[in-house]
Amino acid sequence: MNEEILYSVKNRVATITLNRPERKNAFTFTMIHRWADLLVEANLDDNVRVIVVTGAGGAFCAGVDLDVLAAIDPSALSRRDFLTDEIHRVARAVEASDKPIIAAVPGVAIGAGMDMTLMCDMRIVAESARFAESYINLGLVPGDGGAYYLPRLVGVAKALELLLTGDTVTGAEAVVLGIANTVVPDDELMEYTQALAERIAAKAPIAVKLIRRSVYQSQDIDLRTSLDLIASHMGIIMTTADHKEAMTAFREKRAGDFVGK
Numbered sequence: 563m564n565e566e567i568l569y570s571v572k573n574r575v576a577t578i579t580l581n582r583p584e585r586k587n588a589f590t591f592t593m594i595h596r597w598a599d600l601l602v603e604a605n606l607d608d609n610v611r612v613i614v615v616t617g618a619g620g621a622f623c624a625g626v627d628l629d630v631l632a633a634i635d636p637s638a639l640s641r642r643d644f645l646t647d648e649i650h651r652v653a654r655a656v657e658a659s660d661k662p663i664i665a666a667v668p669g670v671a672i673g674a675g676m677d678m679t680l681m682c683d684m685r686i687v688a689e690s691a692r693f694a695e696s697y698i699n700l701g702l703v704p705g706d707g708g709a710y711y712l713p714r715l716v717g718v719a720k721a722l723e724l725l726l727t728g729d730t731v732t733g734a735e736a737v738v739l740g741i742a743n744t745v746v747p748d749d750e751l752m753e754y755t756q757a758l759a760e761r762i763a764a765k766a767p768i769a770v771k772l773i774r775r776s777v778y779q780s781q782d783i784d785l786r787t788s789l790d791l792i793a794s795h796m797g798i799i800m801t802t803a804d805h806k807e808a809m810t811a812f813r814e815k816r817a818g819d820f821v822g823k
Contacts, residue, residue, distance in 0.1 A: 566593045568618070573764040574611040575756060575794065576604040583619020588627040589647055598651035605659045609823065611763035611770070613659070614755055615682060616666035620690065620748070623675030632663050645705050652709050656681045660771040664764055666755040667691045667733070668748060677704060680711035683774065686755045687739065688748040691733035692740060699728040701746055714781070716738050766804040767822040 566589075568579040577602050579638040580587035589597070604610045608651075617623055626649065634644050656663055665671075679685050679693070695712065697704050704725060713721040716739050724731065736742035746754045762770060770785040772795045780788040799805055804820045811818035 564595075567596045567600065570611055571604075571607070572756070572758050574609060575614060575759040576607070576610040576612070577614045577616065577756075578604075580615075580617040580623055583617075583621065584744055585615040585627060586621040586624035587675070588624040589674070590627050594648055594651055596657040599608065601652065601655035601659060601663075605655075605661055611661060611767050612759040613661055613663045614666055614759050615663065615678070616752065616755070617668060621669035622665070622667045622671040622691070623678055624670055625675045625696075626643055627674030649706055652678060653681050660773055660775065662759075662770065663753055666751050667693075667742070668751055670694075672696045676708040677706035677708045677711065680715065680741070681707055683741050685736070686758065686760075687733040687736055687742040687745050688751045689733050689745060691736065691742070691745070692750050693731040693736055694728055695725045697728060698729045712741075712800070715795065764817065764820075766802075766808055766818065766820045768799055768802055768804055769808075772799060778788075 564581060566580075566582055568577075570577050570579075578597065580589065580593065580597075582588060582590075601613065603612045617658050634641060644779070662684070663682045663686045665679040667679055667685055669688070669690050670692050671679045672692070673696045676693045677693055679768040695708050697703055697708070705707070708725060709721075712724065715721075717722070720739065723729070731739065731741065734746040735740065739747050744754070776788075776795060778794055779791060783791070801822045804818070808818045809822060
């Protein structure tokens with residue numbers, strides 16, 4: 563039997579590939595557990611500086627496998643625990659990461675599959691990409707953070723339109739709306755995403771970590787607190803060996819060689 567999730571590391575970029583193409587990578591309990599575990603593993607691995615998440619077989623993820631939903635105990639508490647104890651593992655692992663996470667999105671990303679892309683830091687999408695917050699079509703609410711992530715990307719009004727209609731958004735439309743960073747031909751998706759990830763991985767990793775952290779922290783605090791926070795980060799990072807190497811490399815007009823210290 564094929565592994566439901568594949569994992570590889572190349573040039574300091576870890577790639578997590580959802581691998582149930584026959585079900586458009588709809589996820590099971592074991593996939594969710596492995597997905598979350600791999601995010602934690604990559605975050606702790608000093609050889610990894612950027613994480614890419616993608617799907618095999620021309621699709622990103624069709625959400626939760628409906629057979630899994632059907633097998634859950636029908637009580638309200640069991641259904642709630644299914645989300646908080648199982649599905650939300652990935653969102654919590656993403657939030658805890660100190661490393662940038664890029665979604666490379668081919669084909670469909672619907673329901674929880676769309677939510678799984680929204681929780682990533684960036685989204686590079688193929689021309690074949692199709693997004694939909696399709697919960698409403700099954701009489702459900704967005705169960706994996708869609709109501710949290712989507713308004714932060716497209717604004718409240720557009721988010722409500724997409725959440726309440728379940729309309730499909732193409733890859734090109736996703737770029738216009740601010741859901742995606744870039745749309746590329748399908749056969750260039752992984753090459754483009756890997757190149758972007760490697761560019762980021764080549765930067766000073768402490769600076770990358772603190773920039774990512776500062777951006778998210780600053781969304782929920784006032785300006786003065788944000789400026790105080792960044793001043794503390796700056797005071798720390800200016801003492802690092804990587805900062806000194808970056809300054810030397812800049813003067814010598816060469817790429818820096820960063821070690822994360």
